[in-house]
Amino acid sequence: MAVPVKPDSDRQCLQYHSKTVMGGCDSGNVEPLLHQIRHALQHLLSSGETTTIDLRGLPMAAGERERLLSFLGRGEVSVRLEALGRSDIVETGFSGVWLITHYDGDGEIMGRFIEITRIPGILETGTADLEDALASLQNKLEQH
């Protein structure tokens, strides 16, 4: 995953602050976010309801997002979607915590979400697509 890292600002921040679990210059948003993820996991287990967190709405200092991602780490599932540009759907080191990154055709990030779910909704095949698929398969078989 090509995440642009800004080592310079990152280093500067780390040098002067060591306040949070992540260690580093921050907006103070990372730790609460991690706790929010923990609560969402609990909620998923107990009620089955999923949670989506939009990372765009959270102010983060340079380097902070990178530290968040490295904290979450990478798990065993990694899916690449090609629809209106690339999308990466990756299960983090914590099962059920997914990181979804949407890119546009130029490879610029359009949106980044953390989803706490058994399987991200966007991966499920929609009913309309199933119907189309059925029709299309039938059509192909009939042509044979």
Added chain:
Amino acid sequence: MNSGELLFWVRGTGLSIAVVIFTFGMLVRLLEIFMLGRRRNLAELRSNGIGAGLRTLIMRSIPPDRNSMRRSMVTVVAGYGFHIGLLVVIFLLAPHIQLFESLFGFGWPAISTPLVDLFAVVALISLIVLLWHRLTHPVVRYLSTPEDYLVWAASFLPLLSGYLAYHHLWLPYEWLLVTHILSVEFMLILFPFTKLAHAFTLFIARWYTGVIAGERGVET
């Protein structure tokens, strides 16, 4: 007038009016006191009174003894809370220091804003206690004039609006900032004409009292 224009006005024209009235008025008041003067004491003095004057200048900031303090506990504790809180907020909050720096050409280090915030809360609570005391204590209620309540409000408003502005409560920040600066200007304008002037004249009062007593060999 939108908030930006109003903010510009209070920071410029408004502040100008307030500062001119404040400096003009305070200087008139101080000169009026100094020019009335005090006749030379012809009695054989026990001391020239200067040491005693300086001592009283400082020592009057604390009650003379435990019993006196106990008798006026509410006023003493809330009085300290208010004055210390107010002084910390005025002189140790970063944006205020910035203002002083732009006025005097020099500044000093600020303390952490959340800490200043705590002092602001202390000052606000103290003021509320003092108002309650003024409304309920027979002596203070008896002494109180409309001016006392006006001055209370003039002291409370800058603190409250500053506190709300910092926490982004109630109104948009810039409106609170406008309210805050306006209320400070209101206070500056009231300053020379009300008991707010005590912030300056109390030093003259303490000095005179200390000197008068010191000449007689009494420590006050």
Added chain:
Amino acid sequence: MSKATLERGVAILKEQINGPVAAYFSSCVHCGICAEACLFYTETGDPAYTPINKLEPMRRLWEQEYTLFGRLKKAIGLSQPVTDSELGEWSERVYDTCSLCGRCSMVCPVGNDISYMIRRIREGLAAAGHAPEGLVAASTRSVEIGSPMGLRLPALQAQARHIKESTGLDIPFDQEGAEYLVLLSSMEVINFPEYLQAIARIFKQAGKRWTLSSEAFEATNSGIQIGVSDIARELATRVVVAAEKLKVKTVISPECGHAYTAIRWEGPNLMGRRFPFKVQHILEVLDELRAAGLFKTEGMEDTRLTFHDPCQLVRKGGVIDQPRNLLNMVASDFVEMDDHGTMNWCCGAGGGVSAIEEAAGIKMKAFDRKKAQLEGLNVDTLVTACANCRIQLEEGLEENEMEIPVVGLTELLADHLVEDDSHD
């Protein structure tokens, strides 16, 4: 013949307002702390007796006459002029319920010397004819007879003869070149003749030459209490003239509070000149003699005793350590009251209050403060150094059925004096 009028009172108040007064009025924040230091408030709970409130007419006059903004306020009718009836109403607050004890001046957080101003507002009230009758009468006797209690010289001479007869001690009159001119308060002469005898004995032991003046033996000064500087000056002048005539080195103020203030601190300022002699309180003189080893005592009082500081000596006079030094010579069980020294509570009768008949009731009410102080202390004897305090203390104790004898410190010392006849 001129008469008291509002106009004269206001004119005199204008004279009385000076820099300190202006600074004090500018600084008051109406906090009410001064009330808690005033026994006329603490014992009655009447907020009108709050010390700073006793100055309201003078405050308004200051604002209207001596501040730019006050003049504007007055011009547009925001500030009402001082009226005659207002001054009349304030008379009780300024005279009956203020003993000029100065305790409020000690606690004011902005440092206002409130009693300094009460002394001054009395000038205006007196000139406007609102001084209490009792004080007017005392002043009249002082000026016309020479003593506020109407005591004349023959009575004093009779007492001197009596001392000579009972002790063989000479009471010197009009001795030119004596070191000390001793002043008396008529209260002492009438109620506590032991005082005169005591100093005669002590001076004899100390080998000091002293004298009384037949022209000016009275130390008290009603002019100070009523607040008429012109009368105070006249009374002080008598003492100064006598002292200069007798060429004494030191004038001794007796066991009295305001007499000391009158001659020691106000005298030179009233007369507009320095004195060629020193003025000392008797306790100051005795403490000097003690320090120089000029008189000795024997035996100790073994009863538990405490000392009541006369306000004018501690807060207005700076005589604080001397009585304690002297008491330690003769007392083995000396205890201090909870509030003592510069923070002592007034007996309730100073500043002319004892001369005001209308104040008789409130004066006794004010004594409750002293009573409370004494109750916690369990003492057998109460010592003081002011005849006026002493009378109030005795009356108060009797009224409250407390059997504590009150003695003057000078007499107590004389009781333990080592008398060595070789001085004869």
Added chain:
Amino acid sequence: MKNDKPLGQLLKEQGVSRRGFLKYCATLASLMALPPSMVPAIAEALENARRPSVIWLSFQECTGCTESLTRSHAPTLEGLLFDHISLDYHHTLQAASGQAAEAAREAAMAENKDKYLLVVDGSIPLDNPGYSTIAGISNLDMLEEVAEHAAAIIAVGTCAAYGGLPHASPNPTGAVSVTDIIKDKPIVNVPGCPPIPVVISGVLAHFLTFGRLPDLDHLGRPLAFYGNNIHDRCYRRPFYDRGLFAHSFDDEGAKKGWCLYNLGCKGPVTYNACATIKWNEGTSFPIEAGHGCLGCSEPDFWDLGGFYNALPESPVDISRLAAYGIVGGAAAGVASGLLNRQKKAQATATHETVNLSDLKREEKS
């Protein structure tokens, strides 16, 4: 130009899959600062939405706003959006010119009467209509004409929203904002110099999705983007709270990335989304680049006391005024003091000695 097919169908025809559409809706929701839980509702609304006609008028402006929008063009989200609106008139972007262009505008107006969106950038001069004209038509006339049958108006950029740079003192052209002229249409202001591109598209997307303008603040700005001030969302805010400030652009504080408040940052009084959305595809924003916020999304930001004066600083020379006050006060104080002394001296001079007899009052009969 007219196209009545719903958006969902149009996208499908272009080969946009269901997943692609969902992704599009998710990013739209994010763009409009709507909670991710709203995505299904957005998807449904968009599927059935029809592309609107847009007429874009540029008055006294610098093209910066259009630049801002096109910098981030196809095939980004903005591109996608503009593919699906019908931009019928934009004299900078359109190929047509002269009479053909004006004809296109009039045609679009006629075809989509009361349904088209009007986007305006630039302020309108009122002093002399000749200051700015298009095809001989004054800006004021053109705005009034096009606005009359617009469904809604989007004032893009601080010039259109609040008068902008042309309105700056002394405002030589008498420039005013759209809201100063048009009073009877829903108007949304998207201020900024220039505005963040995704904010422009976000507002368009909102209109597309919900068929109405988003919720606005007291200055007519969409709350979704202008609801927070820069200061509150700034990553340097912790330094402010700790009292750590840069005092010049090259001091230790500046190097350490401390708060720029003292260097004139207007973040605390500026409402915009720069600190969260950032610029250049989310790369950075002025404060992150080491320069304080100028407050460009606020009315009259250039006239408010200087970009490099810290907020509490007064735009006037208070020290000098204080000196005047002191000098005047000294003069008046001495005068009053002398008057007082004279009054007191007079009272003393006329003092009649108070005798015993004076203590008695003349009894009034």
